[in-house]
Amino acid sequence: MLTCAAKRLLICLMLLCTVGVAQAQKIKELVSVGGVRSNQLLGYGIVVGLDGTGDQTTQTPFTTQSMMNMLQQLGVTLPAGTQLQLKNVAAVSITASLPAFSRVGQPIDVVVSSIGNAKSLRGGTLLMSPLKGADGRIYAMAQGNVIVAGAGASAAGSSTQVNQLAVGRIPDGATVEREVPGGVGDGTNIMLALNDADFSTANKLAQAINANLGSGTARALDARTIQVRAPQDPDARVAFMARMENLNITPEEVLPRVVINARTGSIVMNRAVTLEPCAISHGNLTVTISASNEVSQPKPVSGGTTAPVQNASVDVKAEKGGVVTVSRAVSLNEVARALNKIGATPQDLLAILQAMKAAGALKAELEVI
Numbered sequence: 001m002l003t004c005a006a007k008r009l010l011i012c013l014m015l016l017c018t019v020g021v022a023q024a025q026k027i028k029e030l031v032s033v034g035g036v037r038s039n040q041l042l043g044y045g046i047v048v049g050l051d052g053t054g055d056q057t058t059q060t061p062f063t064t065q066s067m068m069n070m071l072q073q074l075g076v077t078l079p080a081g082t083q084l085q086l087k088n089v090a091a092v093s094i095t096a097s098l099p100a101f102s103r104v105g106q107p108i109d110v111v112v113s114s115i116g117n118a119k120s121l122r123g124g125t126l127l128m129s130p131l132k133g134a135d136g137r138i139y140a141m142a143q144g145n146v147i148v149a150g151a152g153a154s155a156a157g158s159s160t161q162v163n164q165l166a167v168g169r170i171p172d173g174a175t176v177e178r179e180v181p182g183g184v185g186d187g188t189n190i191m192l193a194l195n196d197a198d199f200s201t202a203n204k205l206a207q208a209i210n211a212n213l214g215s216g217t218a219r220a221l222d223a224r225t226i227q228v229r230a231p232q233d234p235d236a237r238v239a240f241m242a243r244m245e246n247l248n249i250t251p252e253e254v255l256p257r258v259v260i261n262a263r264t265g266s267i268v269m270n271r272a273v274t275l276e277p278c279a280i281s282h283g284n285l286t287v288t289i290s291a292s293n294e295v296s297q298p299k300p301v302s303g304g305t306t307a308p309v310q311n312a313s314v315d316v317k318a319e320k321g322g323v324v325t326v327s328r329a330v331s332l333n334e335v336a337r338a339l340n341k342i343g344a345t346p347q348d349l350l351a352i353l354q355a356m357k358a359a360g361a362l363k364a365e366l367e368v369i
Contacts, residue, residue, distance in 0.1 A: 027192075027205060028245035031226070034191030035184055036100045041139055041174075043094040045129030046070065047112065047121055047146060053165075054090040055116035063091040063116055070127070090118035094142050096131055096174055104179060107172035110142045120165035122148040131174055142174035184237065190228045197224040200252040208249045213240070256364035260350055267349060269364070275329040275338055278361035280352060326361070 055063040096110040124146045131140040146168035202220040209218035218228045231237050256272035298304025329335045356362035
């Protein structure tokens with residue numbers, strides 16, 4: 001029987017892995033097309049209609065200023081010196097991704113995030129807000145009801161919360177107002193960029209295109225970029241791209257890689273990772289710190305004062321660790337079983353993998369994120 005920690009580790013190892021040899025893939029699964037990209041949009045807005053969970057305006061003056069500016073634009077004049085108490089209003093940042101080939105009137109999703117001290121955006125409505133690109137121009141307008149996936153409750157000073165309440169989404173919450181120029185309609189050549197740079201895969205991709213679409217159509221410029229000659233007529237170019245992106249090639253075997261998230265202890269390996277025979281000694285170190293609070297009471301008529309006293313004790317316990325023999329592992333399942341045999345938690349496994357790499361027992365590239 002595997003322990004819970006071992007099961008979690010096995011799941012982490014399988015997340016980004018496939019079993020077996022490299023299989024044929026379509027070109028569109030391996031590359032991105034030059035000029036076909038999304039653009040990030042950013043905006044500032046106000047969410048209203050909150051149930052008393054908005055910004056505390058004494059600590060977020062920009063929320064009050066934003067509301068006063070909006071009311072003034074709507075023709076509402078406030079007396080000088082008016083202090084607004086806005087418990088149902090929150091200032092938010094708005095982010096969105098403008099897909100390639102977006103057209104005016106097309107809806108896109110937006111993410112709304114509190115930038116003040118609002119407790120929750122649940123039930124709020126985002127007022128019309130412009131979304132700008134890196135050039136400062138407005139590309140979309142956002143407005144709509146905010147959907148928050150989290151839940152929370154509080155009573156008598158106690159509270160509980162599930163997920164994040166200060167961030168929400170508005171599906172189709174923005175409308176495209178300006179199109180981004182560009183695409184694949186201009187010029188005689190199209191640039192393909194491999195998702196993972198590899199000279200062998202780039203060479204195979206160019207050969208596959210030349211074999212199916214004519215000699216000299218494609219040439220690999222480096223390990224990532226392939227230049228493809230395409231028709232200039234838009235209709236013919238679309239048909240050419242549709243045919244090219246569905247061609248099948250077999251990419252080269254991926255390089256062995258282990259990705260370690262040092263913050264969460266998650267470990268992900270691909271199918272190419274192997275282990276050489278080695279011996280590992282692993283033990284646990286437990287540090288226990290305890291504190292007890294007492295009161296020092298002076299004797300009667302001694303003139304002393306009562307004072308609190310804190311006594312602390314520190315105990316370090318090192319458990320014995322036996323030597324575990326790890327056999328040669330050449331498949332993902334064998335690697336998972338060998339690592340589970342060590343009996344270490346994912347956090348301890350970080351140091352073990354680094355030591356195995358240094359000793360030459362781990363045949364993979366370590367990447368810490």
